[in-house]
Amino acid sequence: MNVLVINCGSSSLKYQLIDSDSENVLASGLCERIGIDGRFTFKPENGEKYTIDSEMKDHTDAIKIVLDALIDPKTGVIRELSQIGAVGHRVVHGGEKFAKSVVITKEVIKAIEECNDLAPLHNPANLIGIDACQKALPGVPMAAVFDTAFHQTMPKKAYTYGVPDRYYEDYKVRRYGFHGTSHSFVSKRLIELAGLDRNNSKVIVCHLGNGSSITAVKNGESVDTSMGLTPLEGVPMGTRSGNLDPAIIEFIANKENRTISEVMNILNKESGVLGISGGVSSDFRDLDQASSEGNEKAANALDVFAYNVAKVVGGYVAAMNGVDAIAFTAGVGENHLGIRRRIMSYLGYLGVESNEETMGIRGEEVEISTKDSKVKVFVVPTNEELAIARETLALI
Numbered sequence: 001m002n003v004l005v006i007n008c009g010s011s012s013l014k015y016q017l018i019d020s021d022s023e024n025v026l027a028s029g030l031c032e033r034i035g036i037d038g039r040f041t042f043k044p045e046n047g048e049k050y051t052i053d054s055e056m057k058d059h060t061d062a063i064k065i066v067l068d069a070l071i072d073p074k075t076g077v078i079r080e081l082s083q084i085g086a087v088g089h090r091v092v093h094g095g096e097k098f099a100k101s102v103v104i105t106k107e108v109i110k111a112i113e114e115c116n117d118l119a120p121l122h123n124p125a126n127l128i129g130i131d132a133c134q135k136a137l138p139g140v141p142m143a144a145v146f147d148t149a150f151h152q153t154m155p156k157k158a159y160t161y162g163v164p165d166r167y168y169e170d171y172k173v174r175r176y177g178f179h180g181t182s183h184s185f186v187s188k189r190l191i192e193l194a195g196l197d198r199n200n201s202k203v204i205v206c207h208l209g210n211g212s213s214i215t216a217v218k219n220g221e222s223v224d225t226s227m228g229l230t231p232l233e234g235v236p237m238g239t240r241s242g243n244l245d246p247a248i249i250e251f252i253a254n255k256e257n258r259t260i261s262e263v264m265n266i267l268n269k270e271s272g273v274l275g276i277s278g279g280v281s282s283d284f285r286d287l288d289q290a291s292s293e294g295n296e297k298a299a300n301a302l303d304v305f306a307y308n309v310a311k312v313v314g315g316y317v318a319a320m321n322g323v324d325a326i327a328f329t330a331g332v333g334e335n336h337l338g339i340r341r342r343i344m345s346y347l348g349y350l351g352v353e354s355n356e357e358t359m360g361i362r363g364e365e366v367e368i369s370t371k372d373s374k375v376k377v378f379v380v381p382t383n384e385e386l387a388i389a390r391e392t393l394a395l396i
Ligand code: ADP
Pocket: 208, 209, 210, 211, 212, 238, 282, 283, 284, 285, 330, 331, 332, 335, 336
C-alpha cells in the first residue's frame, strides 16, 4: 500500500509517498510560500527533481498540486489517486490527550484543537493540512502521529516544573518533549544494534539537528527528555537558546525596552549557535569553516553545544542509574564527527571509547565506539517519515 506522509507548517507542506511493502520513497518534496506566492518541489524516485513557481493561496491548493504531480502521466509515480491507501499526518503537540498515534476522526480533530494553545504556531497548521487532505482524498483513512506521544511515559518527577502546581492543574504546564517519532524510531533500532534486551535496557538518544533534543529511554520507554512545554527548552540549538535563567527575559526586556514576545522571538530565532557565534550561522558546517579560520565566537558556539549535550547525557545516566548504549542522529548527529568526538570525550568516565576508524563515516548506521568500550555508541540515521508511514499502516 502507498502511504502519503504529510508534515504541514504554517506556510509550508512537506510530503513523501512511501510504498509500505518495499518502504521505498516513490516521491518526495515540498510546497513553500503557501499563501504568499507558492513554490513547488517534486522529486520522483527514478526521475529528475524539479522546482516550479506555482500559485498556492492556501493548503488546499498545495495538496491539490501535490496530488496532481503524483498522478501526472509524464513525471508522476502513480496512475490514480485511489493508489493512495492512507495518509499519515505529523502533528506537533498532542498534550496529555495522546500517548499514541491515532486514526483521525471528528473527535480526534477536536482533541487536537484543544492542544492548540500549547503549540499555537504548529498545531493549527497541522489541522489545516488534515482538513485539506480530507477534502482532496475523501474516504481515505488518515492517522495523526504526534511529536509528543512517545514521551507520555515520562514519570511525574521528570515532567514536573518547579512552579506552583495550579499551573499544571489549570493550564497543563509541564514537560512534554518533542522529536518523539525520531526518538522512538532510533531507540528501537539502537536496542537492536547494541544487542540489548528491550525489557532490560537503558539507552540515550541524541537527536542533534537544527532543533536538538536528548532522550533517556529505559526498557524501550521515554523516561526523560530535554525539550519541555515547547521545543525551546534543552540544549542550545541552531537558533534556539535552550535552557537559561528565566530572569534573563525580564532583564533583556528592560534593557532594550522590548516586549516579552519580542524577547521570546530572539530566544527562538536569533539565539543558539547562531547567536553565540555572533551571527556566523545556525549551520554547523559554516561554524566549522569559520572556526577553522580562527573565528573564536564560532569555536565557542561549537564548544558550548558539545558541552551542553554532554551534560544532559551525564544527567540521564544518573536518572537511569546507568546506560548501555548511546545513539547520535539527525543532521549534526549523523554527519558531524567533530561534535560526536567531543561529546564522547566528555563521557570517558563512563568507559566510552571512540573508534577513530569508524568515527569519520557519515550518514549511515555505524558503531563509533571500540569493541572494548563499556558503553556502545552508534550513529543511527533517523527517518521520521518512514516511522510515520509505519505507524499509519499499523493503525489502519
Ligand atoms: P532539522 O531539525 O531542521 O530537521 P536536520 O536534522 O536536517 O535539521 O539538521 C540540519 C543541520 O545538520 C544543519 O543545520 C547542519 O548544521 C547539520 N549538518 C548537515 N549536514 C552536515 C555535515 N555534513 N556536516 C556537519 N553538519 C551537518
